[in-house]
Amino acid sequence: MKTLTALFTVAALGLSAGIAQARDLGPDEALRLRDAGTIQSFEKLNAAALAKHPGAKIHETELEEQFxxxxxxxxxxxxxxxxxxxxxxxxxxxxxxxxxxx
Structure with a gap:
């Protein structure tokens, strides 16, 4: 029983650590990063994505901080x-x- 509990605890910690490494950034923070020149403009990033699939339409975008x-x-x-x-x-x-x- 102790082994099962320990295994479950390790698995839960591993999953939560992975989740904690990705963070969605809100619109205000995204704009601040863009205005500071930390990230590319959203127009440039969208254009790069659309260039991979000409004629496609954007349905959703999201900025995250991962690791x-x-x-x-x-x-x-x-x-x-x-x-x-x-x-x-x-x-x-x-x-x-x-x-x-x-």
Whole structure:
């Protein structure tokens, strides 16, 4: 029983540590970071995401801080109605992930 309790505790701590490493940034903080020049403009980041899927439309965006890095997440829907999730480094504008949403 002690082993099961210890295993459960370790698993719960591991899950909560992973969750604590990602933090959604609100609009005010996102604008402050943009205005300070810490992150790229949202127009530039959106344009980089749209360049990967010409003709797509943006459905949702989100700025997060993950492990000390600013990540801009964009959800697109292309002309064939396929959803794409794109993650960009909000500081450099580099595409980090581009995958079809399933």
């Amino acid at each position: 000390g890095k600013y990540i801009y997440q964009v959800e697109l829907r292309d002309a064939n109605n396929v959803e794409w999730d794109i993650e960009l480094d909000a500081v450099s504008g580099a595409i980090l992930k581009d995958h079809q949403d399933t």
